[in-house]
Amino acid sequence: MDGNSLGEAVAAQDIVQIRTALKNWTPPMIASAIKDLTDVEQAIIIRVLPRKAAAETFQFLDRPEQEKLLKAMGQEEVATILNNMSPDDRTALLEESPAAITKQLLTLLSPEEHRVALSLLGYPKSSIGRLMTPHFVAIKQDWNVEQVLRYVREHGQDSETLNVLYVVDDEGLLIDDIRVREFLLAHPNKLVSDIMDHRFVALTATDSEQVAVNVFLKEDRKALPVTDTAGVLLGIVTIDDVLKVAEAEATKEIQKIGGSEAFDEPYMSITFWRMVKKRAGWLVILFLGEMLTATAMGFFEGEIEKAVVLALFVPLIISSGGNSGSQATTLVIRALALGEVKLADWWRVMRREIFAGLALGSILGSIGFFRIAAWSQFSKIYGPHWFLVGLTVGVSLVGIVMWGTLAGSMLPFILRRAGLDPATSSAPFVATLVDVTGLVIYFSVGYVFLKGTLL
Amino acid sequence: MDGNSLGEAVAAQDIVQIRTALKNWTPPMIASAIKDLTDVEQAIIIRVLPRKAAAETFQFLDRPEQEKLLKAMGQEEVATILNNMSPDDRTALLEESPAAITKQLLTLLSPEEHRVALSLLGYPKSSIGRLMTPHFVAIKQDWNVEQVLRYVREHGQDSETLNVLYVVDDEGLLIDDIRVREFLLAHPNKLVSDIMDHRFVALTATDSEQVAVNVFLKEDRKALPVTDTAGVLLGIVTIDDVLKVAEAEATKEIQKIGGSEAFDEPYMSITFWRMVKKRAGWLVILFLGEMLTATAMGFFEGEIEKAVVLALFVPLIISSGGNSGSQATTLVIRALALGEVKLADWWRVMRREIFAGLALGSILGSIGFFRIAAWSQFSKIYGPHWFLVGLTVGVSLVGIVMWGTLAGSMLPFILRRAGLDPATSSAPFVATLVDVTGLVIYFSVGYVFLKGTLL
Numbered sequence: 001m002d003g004n005s006l007g008e009a010v011a012a013q014d015i016v017q018i019r020t021a022l023k024n025w026t027p028p029m030i031a032s033a034i035k036d037l038t039d040v041e042q043a044i045i046i047r048v049l050p051r052k053a054a055a056e057t058f059q060f061l062d063r064p065e066q067e068k069l070l071k072a073m074g075q076e077e078v079a080t081i082l083n084n085m086s087p088d089d090r091t092a093l094l095e096e097s098p099a100a101i102t103k104q105l106l107t108l109l110s111p112e113e114h115r116v117a118l119s120l121l122g123y124p125k126s127s128i129g130r131l132m133t134p135h136f137v138a139i140k141q142d143w144n145v146e147q148v149l150r151y152v153r154e155h156g157q158d159s160e161t162l163n164v165l166y167v168v169d170d171e172g173l174l175i176d177d178i179r180v181r182e183f184l185l186a187h188p189n190k191l192v193s194d195i196m197d198h199r200f201v202a203l204t205a206t207d208s209e210q211v212a213v214n215v216f217l218k219e220d221r222k223a224l225p226v227t228d229t230a231g232v233l234l235g236i237v238t239i240d241d242v243l244k245v246a247e248a249e250a251t252k253e254i255q256k257i258g259g260s261e262a263f264d265e266p267y268m269s270i271t272f273w274r275m276v277k278k279r280a281g282w283l284v285i286l287f288l289g290e291m292l293t294a295t296a297m298g299f300f301e302g303e304i305e306k307a308v309v310l311a312l313f314v315p316l317i318i319s320s321g322g323n324s325g326s327q328a329t330t331l332v333i334r335a336l337a338l339g340e341v342k343l344a345d346w347w348r349v350m351r352r353e354i355f356a357g358l359a360l361g362s363i364l365g366s367i368g369f370f371r372i373a374a375w376s377q378f379s380k381i382y383g384p385h386w387f388l389v390g391l392t393v394g395v396s397l398v399g400i401v402m403w404g405t406l407a408g409s410m411l412p413f414i415l416r417r418a419g420l421d422p423a424t425s426s427a428p429f430v431a432t433l434v435d436v437t438g439l440v441i442y443f444s445v446g447y448v449f450l451k452g453t454l455l
Numbered sequence: 456m457d458g459n460s461l462g463e464a465v466a467a468q469d470i471v472q473i474r475t476a477l478k479n480w481t482p483p484m485i486a487s488a489i490k491d492l493t494d495v496e497q498a499i500i501i502r503v504l505p506r507k508a509a510a511e512t513f514q515f516l517d518r519p520e521q522e523k524l525l526k527a528m529g530q531e532e533v534a535t536i537l538n539n540m541s542p543d544d545r546t547a548l549l550e551e552s553p554a555a556i557t558k559q560l561l562t563l564l565s566p567e568e569h570r571v572a573l574s575l576l577g578y579p580k581s582s583i584g585r586l587m588t589p590h591f592v593a594i595k596q597d598w599n600v601e602q603v604l605r606y607v608r609e610h611g612q613d614s615e616t617l618n619v620l621y622v623v624d625d626e627g628l629l630i631d632d633i634r635v636r637e638f639l640l641a642h643p644n645k646l647v648s649d650i651m652d653h654r655f656v657a658l659t660a661t662d663s664e665q666v667a668v669n670v671f672l673k674e675d676r677k678a679l680p681v682t683d684t685a686g687v688l689l690g691i692v693t694i695d696d697v698l699k700v701a702e703a704e705a706t707k708e709i710q711k712i713g714g715s716e717a718f719d720e721p722y723m724s725i726t727f728w729r730m731v732k733k734r735a736g737w738l739v740i741l742f743l744g745e746m747l748t749a750t751a752m753g754f755f756e757g758e759i760e761k762a763v764v765l766a767l768f769v770p771l772i773i774s775s776g777g778n779s780g781s782q783a784t785t786l787v788i789r790a791l792a793l794g795e796v797k798l799a800d801w802w803r804v805m806r807r808e809i810f811a812g813l814a815l816g817s818i819l820g821s822i823g824f825f826r827i828a829a830w831s832q833f834s835k836i837y838g839p840h841w842f843l844v845g846l847t848v849g850v851s852l853v854g855i856v857m858w859g860t861l862a863g864s865m866l867p868f869i870l871r872r873a874g875l876d877p878a879t880s881s882a883p884f885v886a887t888l889v890d891v892t893g894l895v896i897y898f899s900v901g902y903v904f905l906k907g908t909l910l
Contacts, residue, residue: 319745322774323738
């Protein structure tokens with residue numbers, strides 16, 4: 001059955017037909033099939049589904065669709081959905097809703113789910129605590145394999161994952177994690193303590209999400225336990241949520257590098273004016289910064305009048321600084337995000353980038369000089385002092401590319417040190433910074449080389 | 456025991472002490488502890504470990520360290536490691552080694568592993584086939600739960616994951632996947648066919664890795680089956696490998712957006728000259744393109760001589776086009792990579808970006824005009840025709856920002872259509888493109904407004 005005939009069944013409010021149609025569909029399939037239906041039609045389908053399937057389908061919808069649907073559904077239906085959602089996805093929904101809505105939604109939860117939701121919302125935004133689910137299976141070390149498997153069969157229904165079981169002591173302190181496969185492959189009489197190896201990696205609830213991404217990248221695990229700072233097991237984080245975080249973080253980073261605020265919603269579904277607002281902010285700041293170039297140029301107006309030939313190379317010179325700066329800053333931002341480079345490495349990066357800037361600047365400077373020299377054999381455009389003009393351009397390029405590389409690579413460190421996101425040092429931001437200073441370098445070099453001839 | 460005392464034990468070649476020291480360590484811990492040891496010392500530790508642990512530890516080392524270690528180890532040791540590595544990680548190692556080394560390493564494999572390695576290497580680079588492992592548990596639909604659990608206990612040792620079991624028919628065609636938890640929670644006499652729901656999502660071996668990332672983001676699964684185009688089950692891909700692919704793809708995308716070739720190795724471990732080479736290529740291409748600005752400026756040399764005031768705003772004007780273009784191109788590149796925007800959406804994106812460019816250009820244009828107007832109340836720097844100069848700057852900004860936004864948003868579509876990576880349309884690339892055309896727009900607008908007064 002395809003989406004069209006589903007639409008017809010919904011339009012006819014034929015509940016039996018809808019139910020038959022959806023029988024073999026998974027929640028992600030249902031979510032993508034009902035995307036183009038109206039809110040009211042979506043609400044009908046959600047109503048027809050069993051409560052668990054309804055909550056799961058709801059989780060697979062985009063945030064804006066979820067918000068519309070919440071409005072279209074009756075209070076009781078909303079309560080059913082919320083109480084059946086997984087705690088981590090519900091936390092994400094609650095934290096992104098306006099405060100008044102969040103408060104109202106919280107009142108719809110059962111006392112037990114209400115307690116869970118409040119405690120998850122207590123962790124800082126973008127912390128591991130917000131990602132975790134308190135549904136895991138904890139076992140004791142004096143149980144045997146058969147007891148464990150029976151316990152899993154009885155209490156495992158609600159668990160987010162059954163791949164790993166967690167051994168805790170009487171105080172709730174995490175003492176080991178054991179993959180469920182160990183129990184499947186072991187003799188029923190073996191004790192948990194005989195299977196334990198006391199080797200486990202745990203996350204801390206207050207750490208940032210990016211820490212979780214980097215730990216999952218290093219360890220081959222599908223889920224990791226989360227503890228408080230004392231080591232008490234609070235919940236687990238599963239790798240599928242971490243994959244989503246990793247992609248969302250990369251998207252934010254890329255959008256910031258491109259010189260825009262992070263959208264936090266898909267390009268095609270963000271409203272036009274919200275998008276313009278997110279983009280205009282940085283463009284205006286950059287524009288105001290770039291106005292300093294007009295001031296700098298005004299300062300050298302006399303030189304330009306005397307030697308218009310200098311003005312011809314202004315775009316070439318400043319863009320080369322901007323390009324090398326954009327390059328350096330994106331490389332360093334990404335290396336910092338991946339943890340390949342630490343804050344303390346700034347000095348090694350600086351040394352590296354100074355030499356890289358020198359090498360890259362020398363390459364561009366030579367090309368620039370030889371281009372002017374070659375052109376001057378056939379044309380008079382650069383005048384009789386073409387050699388000095390070429391030297392000015394070549395030497396300026398070395399200086400400006402070095403400066404662009406240095407500024408671009410150090411800015412992310414300075415931002416991180418100040419507690420800000422290194423990705424704020426976007427490519428356009430570095431380009432603007434280097435444009436202004438690049439002009440000063442260029443005209444100063446020109447002044448030295450051309451004093452007494454052109455100037 | 457810390458890394459230092461481990462180092463001492465290794466230096467003393469005290470095998471018993473090394474063994475005791477490493478007893479409770481996981482392979483990732485060992486890999487990170489031995490990173491600073493010499494190749495020979497690393498080889499000693501690998502030799503002391505049980506073969507499975509040795510292969511796993513080897514898998515957690517960085518690629519350059521793996522290569523050094525392979526050289527430091529004896530042929531027999533290399534064979535043990537290779538035969539015990541997981542097929543997907545081994546494929547990655549083999550495909551990144553020089554052809555001669557790959558050939559030599561392949562001869563060290565057992566006939567069975569040799570067959571597996573060759574078949575995985577047969578899939579295109581960056582395809583899902585390269586990511587998959589052939590170690591999974593396949594079951595038949597006429598078995599009961601008890602038979603399944605016994606089979607898993609007997610044949611599960613080699614499986615990459617036991618979270619999901621795969622039901623195949625007699626021809627090997629995949630007909631369902633069932634989470635192992637279903638069997639743990641079911642009565643022992645129940646038949647597999649009673650548990651089956653015939654709902655499964657499978658990847659195709661020849662699809663690209665990014666497809667795997669996007670499917671895993673949509674489906675809440677820890678592993679997905681991979682089939683050939685006929686539907687025959689070939690292997691499985693696990694989410695931990697997909698997380699690594701996602702991060703690596705994001706890194707490549709970010710480095711390209713920053714205007715550099717993708718490094719394919721960590722910033723801190725790439726050699727200086729290899730890094731300069733990866734960065735110089737694009738910088739030189741951009742520089743050669745940017746030289747056209749000097750040509751364009753030369754074309755308007757007469758106008759600049761007559762109205763030097765026009766030259767003052769050149770950096771401001773062209774950088775605004777570059778900034779809005781960088782912004783648009785990164786947004787569209789990311790949306791294409793995530794699959795939020797499809798190739799067929801180009802027309803919707805174009806319409807959206809034309810209006811966004813108009814809005815953003817109007818904001819910047821107004822600020823530009825009012826800045827010149829305000830300044831002219833206190834200073835004579837913009838001369839008696841400041842109103843016309845302001846109008847030239849304001850109107851040019853609207854046109855250039857619109858053009859930058861349009862070019863930046865459409866380039867990724869054109870590149871994707873031509874079979875190239877959309878991320879090649881880097882921020883500096885778009886900025887350069889817009890610089891050249893921006894100058895032509897600016898001086899043409901100036902010609903229209905200032906003809907008869909300044910020009």
